[in-house]
Amino acid sequence: MIPPDSHLVLPATHPTPLLFHGGTAYRSSLRFDPTTGSRYRRRMCSMSSPVCCFGEGSWRRRRTKGGLKVEIDSGGEDVLDAGVAAESRAYPEHLVVMVNGLVGSSADWRYAAGQFVKKHPDKLVVHRSECNSSKLTFDGVDLMGERLAEEVLSLVRRRPEVRKISFVAHSLGGLIARYAVARLYEQSPKVVQSGDAMQGADKKPYEDRIAGLEPINFITFASPHLGSRGHKQFPILCGLPFLERQASQTAHLIAGRTGKHLFLTDNDHGKPPLLLRMVNDSDELKFIIYMLLSFCFKLFFFLTH
DSSP: OOOTTOEEEOOTTOSSOEEEETTEEEEEEEEEETTTTEEEEEEEEETTSTTOOSSTTSOOEEEEETTEEEEEETTEEEEEEHHHHTOGGGOOOEEEEEEOOTTOOGGGGHHHHHHHHHHSTTTEEEEEEOSSOGGGGGSOHHHHHHHHHHHHHHHHHHOTTOOEEEEEEETHHHHHHHHHHHHHEEEEEOOOOTTOOOOSTTOOSEEEEETTBEEEEEEEESOOTTOSSSTTOOGGGTTOHHHHHHHHHHHHHHHHHHHHHHTTOOOGGGOOOHHHHTTSOOSSOOOSTTTGGGSSEEEEEOOOO
16 A cells, blocks of 8 residues: 555656655566456665666666676666776677575676686676565566566667567576576567578578577576476475375465466366466467477576485
């Protein structure tokens, strides 16, 4: 609920209003809850928050530490080599998007992002996503995937020099990234040089693109791609069937729509559970055949007993 002493202002440069309360500016977003059919307004972030931004490029904070340049904008942090960033002619063309898991944040990838850039300073710019952090990870895989897709599109518009894209995700972030990539997938007509002919079964008349970029790597760590129901995935439940059944029935009380998705108990408009739908392509979204096959390298790391 919006406090009574607050007021809304709609700036000309941003589609969502700003909520002012107690002298602090917040970004307010009107959302639709498909589970209840109701609309509600969420206070997204404060002006004082280091990960908040109002509109594309409206403000950006930069800092340099240990040879790395960090730009905080677009709901996350961009990490690149400070020396390379100073030379516009050598700006990295490969964008790596890192996605956190349940109740996580961009801070989870701080060390890994730095190591990536140090290893390939002239090739990579790493974006640590922040659009799905903390309690926002309870909103459901589909809503979080939509948010990530919007964040990536905003980032690509802000960095027109990038040509390639990769995703690295942990735990729940792997599901979010898969949904976002399916939303961002597109096919572009292939440009054939004069005199060249397309030969062989691998020669397609189109090129696979993710947000308009060439897809390179898709990597997930310990992501429950088939959900968390059964399979003794929670040691605290001791592998007892009746405890696992109870967990699947109450997960939504703790983790909201995400809990329903992970335990395959969601039933939106009579449809099968979302994670089961994500193992096949549909007319609206290409989750498997086109999307995953478009990446040059696909790595899925799992934890085993």
